[in-house]
Structures are given as C-alpha cells and as structure tokens.
Amino acid sequence: MDSRTETLALREQFETPAQQKEISTLGMWVFLVTEIMFFGGLFLAYAIYRRQFAGAFALASNTLDVVIGAVNTAVLLCSSYTMVLAVRAAQIGSRKALIVFLILTILLGGVFLGVKAYEWNQKFEEHHVPGPSFHLEGTPAQGPAQLFFSLYFTMTGLHALHMVVGEGLMLFLLWQAYAGKYTPSYYTPVDVGGLYWHFVDIVWIFLFPLLYLIARHQH
Amino acid sequence: MHEHVDSIKTYTLVFLTLLILTAATTMVSTIDLGPFNVVMALLIAVVKMMLVALFFMHLRHSTILTKVVVGGGMLWLGILLVLSLSDFVTRGWLPVPGK
Numbered sequence: 001m002d003s004r005t006e007t008l009a010l011r012e013q014f015e016t017p018a019q020q021k022e023i024s025t026l027g028m029w030v031f032l033v034t035e036i037m038f039f040g041g042l043f044l045a046y047a048i049y050r051r052q053f054a055g056a057f058a059l060a061s062n063t064l065d066v067v068i069g070a071v072n073t074a075v076l077l078c079s080s081y082t083m084v085l086a087v088r089a090a091q092i093g094s095r096k097a098l099i100v101f102l103i104l105t106i107l108l109g110g111v112f113l114g115v116k117a118y119e120w121n122q123k124f125e126e127h128h129v130p131g132p133s134f135h136l137e138g139t140p141a142q143g144p145a146q147l148f149f150s151l152y153f154t155m156t157g158l159h160a161l162h163m164v165v166g167e168g169l170m171l172f173l174l175w176q177a178y179a180g181k182y183t184p185s186y187y188t189p190v191d192v193g194g195l196y197w198h199f200v201d202i203v204w205i206f207l208f209p210l211l212y213l214i215a216r217h218q219h
Numbered sequence: 220m221h222e223h224v225d226s227i228k229t230y231t232l233v234f235l236t237l238l239i240l241t242a243a244t245t246m247v248s249t250i251d252l253g254p255f256n257v258v259m260a261l262l263i264a265v266v267k268m269m270l271v272a273l274f275f276m277h278l279r280h281s282t283i284l285t286k287v288v289v290g291g292g293m294l295w296l297g298i299l300l301v302l303s304l305s306d307f308v309t310r311g312w313l314p315v316p317g318k
C-alpha cells in the first residue's frame with residue numbers, strides 16, 4: 001500500500017468524499033478571508049495617507065512605469081487563466097494537460113516576479129527607495145513621498161512574497177501531478193491551490209490601479 | 220462526485236474580458252475625470268475581482284456556506300475601511316472649542 005491510497009481515503013469525520021472536499025475548499029476560503037483583512041489594513045493605510053498627502057503621492061505614483069505595470073497585470077491574468085485550465089484538466093482527468101498548464105502557470109508567475117525585480121532595481125537606481133539616499137525630484141515634501149514608496153515596497157513586496165509561496169505550491173502540485181496522484185475523484189489540492197493563486201491575482205488587480213494609475217491624468 | 224465542469228470557452232471569454240478591462244482602466248486613467256478617476260479605477264477593479272472570484276474561483280458553483288464566509292469577509296473589510304475612513308475624512312468638519 002503506497003501513500004496514494006492513504007491520501008485518497010475518506011477521513012472518518014466526513015460522511016462523503018464530496019463533504020470532505022467541500023470542507024477543504026471552505027478551509028481555504030477562511031484562510032483567504034484572513035488574507036483579505038491582512039492586505040485590507042495596508043489598503044486602508046494607503047487610503048488615509050493618499051488623502052492626506054495627495055500631491056506628493058500623485059508625483060511619486062507618476063514615476064512608476066505604467067506600461068510595465070499593465071503588461072505585468074496581463075501576465076498575471078494569463079497565469080490565472082492557465083491555472084483555471086489546470087484545475088479543469090484535473091477535473092476531467094487529463095494528467096498531461098494538468099502538467100502542461102501547471103508548468104505554464106509557474107513560468108508566467110516567474111515572468112511576473114522577474115519584471116517586478118527589474119522594476120524594484122530601477123527604483124534603487126533612481127534613489128526612490130526610502131532611506132538616507134532617497135530623493136524625489138520636483139517636491140519639497142520628501143517625507144510624504146517616502147511614505148508612498150514605503151507603502152509601494154511593502155504592498156508589492158508582500159504580494160511578491162505570496163507569489164513566491166504560490167510558485168512553491170505549484171511546484172508541489174506539479175510533482176504530485178507528475179506522479180499521477182490526481183484523478184477526477186481526487187484533485188482537491190489542485191482546486192485549493194488554484195483558489196490561492198487567483199486570490200493573489202485579485203490583490204494585484206487592486207494594487208495596479210492604486211499604485212500606478214491613480215494620478216496619471218495629472219501627468 | 221459530481222463537480223461542475225465549465226467549458227474552455229467560458230474561461231476564455233472571462234480571460235479576454237479581464238484583459239480588455241486592464242487596457243480600459245489603463246486608458247481611462249489618462250483622462251481627467253476629477254474625483255471620478257479613483258471611482259472608475261476602483262469600479263473596474265471590483266468588476267475584475269468579481270469575474271475572477273465567480274468564474275476562476277468557482278464561487279458561482281459554491282455552496283451557500285462558502286458564499287456566506289466570503290460575504291462575511293467582505294463585510295468585515297467594509298467595516299475596517301468605512302469606519303476608519305469615516306474618522307479621518309470627517310476630522311475638522313466641526314470646530315473644537317478652545318482649539
């Protein structure tokens with residue numbers, strides 16, 4: 001008896017496999033709700049300070065590269081698309097398609113992180129990283145400008161950290177899928193991993209307009 | 220187990236809509252709408268969130284219990300944002316005697 005048999009087994013506290021799966025999905029949603037509150041605090045801090053220092057925030061926001069931001073948003077949406085197709089492949093029991101779509105998701109996630117690393121590096125070169133060498137041209141309000149970039153690095157940094165965790169989850173799913181552990185009657189980890197991946201996508205859906213677009217009309 | 224399997228066509232349509240909305244929000248942001256720039260940006264983001272949650276996260280096929288948990292999460296997020304901002308936004312609306 002290998003580990004697969006054990007994984008598939010219906011735990012004694014559940015009446016049906018459907019109930020067991022439902023509880024796993026619900027558990028993930030409960031975790032995601034805690035994540036909503038976690039990121040929610042940062043969005044609140046952003047809203048309060050943006051209201052207080054609208055001018056400096058507008059100036060600082062306009063130093064971000066909108067084209068790169070928009071393209072990276074598209075890359076992340078592509079990865080959500082391949083992720084949902086991976087879940088679908090698991091549902092219909094297509095191991096090959098599942099593996100292909102998981103690899104595509106991992107690659108697209110990697111592209112997103114690579115672009116993000118490039119953007120952060122640019123910010124370091126432009127002295128837009130909060131600290132002793134910080135300088136934003138065209139405003140005496142260096143403090144509030146640093147506040148914008150503190151929020152920028154915290155929010156995009158924590159988002160990227162979630163992406164790294166997601167990449168790890170995807171690699172695990174890929175390994176399990178390669179070993180043929182997932183069937184139409186048991187693919188809960190793929191489903192639950194997908195929920196996490198899409199959630200991280202949703203966080204970015206809000207970060208992109210709030211950080212990159214909010215002051216573009218004043219450019 | 221009978222899981223609802225959506226068609227690739229459904230997912231592709233949702234995906235293309237998400238890309239179009241991304242292009243739309245990027246372009247609308249260059250037009251000066253005054254205070255409505257923020258409203259438009261958030262409105263489009265909320266629509267995108269709903270599309271991802273309902274279709275990609277299968278929320279439309281989820282049980283009532285899951286929907287209540289998600290709704291509860293959004294409610295608490297609303298409390299966090301609305302009550303906190305109602306403090307910051309209304310400061311200075313009324314004069315404080317002796318200040």
